[in-house]
Amino acid sequence: MVDVAAHAGVSLKTVSRAINSEPHVDPVLAARVAASAEVLGYHRNSLAASLRSGARDTIGFLSADLSNSFYSHIAAAASAVAVEHGMQLIVASSEEDANAEKALALDFCQRRVGGLIVVPTASDHSYLATEMERGTPSVFVDRPAHGIDADQVLLDNRGGAYAAVKELLSAGHERIALLFDSLDIYTMAERRAGACAAFADAGRALDPRLTVSGLHTPEAARAAMERILAHEPAPTAVFCANNRVTIGVLEQLLPLRSDIALSCFDDFELSRVLPRAIRIVDYDTAELGRRATKMLIERIATDASAKSSTELLPTRLITRGGTSTPGG
Amino acid sequence: MVDVAAHAGVSLKTVSRAINSEPHVDPVLAARVAASAEVLGYHRNSLAASLRSGARDTIGFLSADLSNSFYSHIAAAASAVAVEHGMQLIVASSEEDANAEKALALDFCQRRVGGLIVVPTASDHSYLATEMERGTPSVFVDRPAHGIDADQVLLDNRGGAYAAVKELLSAGHERIALLFDSLDIYTMAERRAGACAAFADAGRALDPRLTVSGLHTPEAARAAMERILAHEPAPTAVFCANNRVTIGVLEQLLPLRSDIALSCFDDFELSRVLPRAIRIVDYDTAELGRRATKMLIERIATDASAKSSTELLPTRLITRGGTSTPGG
DNA sequence: CTGAAAGCGCTAACAT
DNA sequence: ATGTTAGCGCTTTCAG
Numbered sequence A, B: 001m002v003d004v005a006a007h008a009g010v011s012l013k014t015v016s017r018a019i020n021s022e023p024h025v026d027p028v029l030a031a032r033v034a035a036s037a038e039v040l041g042y043h044r045n046s047l048a049a050s051l052r053s054g055a056r057d058t059i060g061f062l063s064a065d066l067s068n069s070f071y072s073h074i075a076a077a078a079s080a081v082a083v084e085h086g087m088q089l090i091v092a093s094s095e096e097d098a099n100a101e102k103a104l105a106l107d108f109c110q111r112r113v114g115g116l117i118v119v120p121t122a123s124d125h126s127y128l129a130t131e132m133e134r135g136t137p138s139v140f141v142d143r144p145a146h147g148i149d150a151d152q153v154l155l156d157n158r159g160g161a162y163a164a165v166k167e168l169l170s171a172g173h174e175r176i177a178l179l180f181d182s183l184d185i186y187t188m189a190e191r192r193a194g195a196c197a198a199f200a201d202a203g204r205a206l207d208p209r210l211t212v213s214g215l216h217t218p219e220a221a222r223a224a225m226e227r228i229l230a231h232e233p234a235p236t237a238v239f240c241a242n243n244r245v246t247i248g249v250l251e252q253l254l255p256l257r258s259d260i261a262l263s264c265f266d267d268f269e270l271s272r273v274l275p276r277a278i279r280i281v282d283y284d285t286a287e288l289g290r291r292a293t294k295m296l297i298e299r300i301a302t303d304a305s306a307k308s309s310t311e312l313l314p315t316r317l318i319t320r321g322g323t324s325t326p327g328g
Numbered sequence C: 001c002t003g004a005a006a007g008c009g010c011t012a013a014c015a016t
Numbered sequence D: 001a002t003g004t005t006a007g008c009g010c011t012t013t014c015a016g
Helices: A002-008 A012-019 A027-040 A046-053 A069-084 A098-110 A127-133 A157-170 A186-201 A218-231 A243-256 A285-301 B002-008 B012-019 B027-040 B046-053 B069-084 B098-110 B127-133 B157-170 B186-201 B218-231 B243-256 B285-301
Strands: A058-063 A088-093 A115-118 A138-141 A151-155 A176-179 A237-240 A261-265 A277-282 A310-313 A316-321 B058-063 B088-093 B115-118 B138-141 B151-155 B176-179 B237-240 B261-265 B277-282 B310-313 B316-321
Touching: A002 A012, A002 A027, A012 A027, A046 B046, A058 A069, A058 A098, A058 A285, A069 A088, A069 A285, A069 B069, A069 B088, A088 A098, A088 B069, A088 B088, A098 A115, A098 A127, A115 A127, A115 A285, A127 A138, A138 A285, A151 A157, A151 A285, A157 A176, A157 A186, A157 A237, A157 A261, A157 A277, A157 A316, A176 A218, A218 A243, A237 A243, A243 A261, A285 A310, B002 B012, B002 B027, B012 B027, B058 B069, B058 B098, B058 B285, B069 B088, B069 B285, B088 B098, B098 B115, B098 B127, B115 B127, B115 B285, B127 B138, B138 B285, B151 B157, B151 B285, B157 B176, B157 B186, B157 B237, B157 B261, B157 B277, B157 B316, B176 B218, B218 B243, B237 B243, B243 B261, B285 B310
Parallel strands: A058 A088, A058 A115, A115 A138, A138 A151, A151 A310, A176 A237, A237 A261, A261 A277, B058 B088, B058 B115, B115 B138, B138 B151, B151 B310, B176 B237, B237 B261, B261 B277
Antiparallel strands: A277 A316, B277 B316
């Protein structure tokens, strides 16, 4: 930069102003600076710039599992919004490890990110309180924060499950199987609560023999479905609480050409191609990332003192597969 | 940091050494420094550190389309390798826009990234030559670089297509339809070349009425398949050159309960659940990202002068769907 | 509208 | 093993 200043015959500060296209710079000088920069192959060092100015133009995105396409979609949407606002997204994945999450979050803070978007794993996030006070706000996505008061963007898990199960009940289904992943997972507990509420509103209770949780893989879900079909009078409907469960259940039911009604949380690739119809609790994944990023940028811009808020993204029931959405 | 030094009663440099846990530091002093840092709530500023030391501990990942799960898987794998090596990944998506790609790449360079991993869109990458000379190496993933000599990690598109089509020919199929996306896309041209080679080796020529390209969406592929079935004697086998084509073809064929043999490039979610068997040219997506990151880190570590290399990742033929992989 | 000086937080290169 | 001094590349005062 000093070289550019010398070459252009102006002061360092003028180069700085010209490079950043600040107002009140003589266009002639600005042009001369630009020319000199070009000749000398000058490249601005934005690290050095932000060191002195304290500007924070990058956002840290900390996912529990980036190779899960659900979260990578969120990250992609977040990145787009960040770039739109002249910021960049740094991403890292904690691989569902609470210690890794903490280490990565702190590393992001050392890099002086403007803020953190976290898909949390760790049960305790109080270590972020210090960072927030020091000027690094966080927003939590998909799962709530614990031990700390922060902005959040969550899905309406409870409402979505409620709507799906209520629909099955209204259709007159007497025997409804409910299949969940581990109830330790926040989203699962919420979805179960929604299902329970629908049953309660219909004046009915869950059938414990048709309600299974802890199904962590498609294979576990498939086996659970097989067991239910073998030992009980067949259910007339099944509610699958996430897409892994759905896939397992489909593996079991499709070959049987079963006409058991299916209602499932989470859409998935190829759901349209299914040879049978299926109801899906759908939502806008990218919107989770967009909303979180906007909230964070908003919080960075205004003062951190504002009360933290939680946004609940709506879900909707759609039909997929069968002949219902030809070519869709 | 000066405060910490004062509090601990040592010099600035000792604090620096202690914080970075350099060797040759009195453990007693180190402990005192750590304690003071804790008390004062000191956080290292890694931006300032790398400004002075010139260290470059972040990698820029520039994807053509991050919301495409294929690329986000690559990014996730790259991030994991980067973190393993004490670096972080910054990601951005050019959204298949050559200008955006250039702007983002240059922005990464301004941030003094250690190197760039690029899933290219732009046809011309000569603008990166300057950056490479100035010490920012690039490696290209999935698609080759143009107008510049750089490291690359590509799929064996040609070999995979060759194997798939050869298998169909060996099985005695007389009428094989070949469906491609636009041949302007590098991977498509390669896959077509592989298919042609298989035909040539069998002493046969492609049937132009059964060979369609430019199928950019599942719907276009579905319509193409419909047209072929309507106007020609039905093919006994179809080769789909990517997963969007495959989905479109499945939308057309599944409702018909057709037993036309299917051989498709790219695996996809739910392929196992298909009610019919399908041959798939499969590969390790994450490995693309891992290899690229390792190549880049290697190149950063050694001198940039080494000859650039191209790695070709192998593909393999697998069977999915039907009853062939129960529960798999 | 332009410039000179000071300094962001840290580390490299010497001392000691 | 520890301290001193200079300076990374830029921006921010504050003067002109």
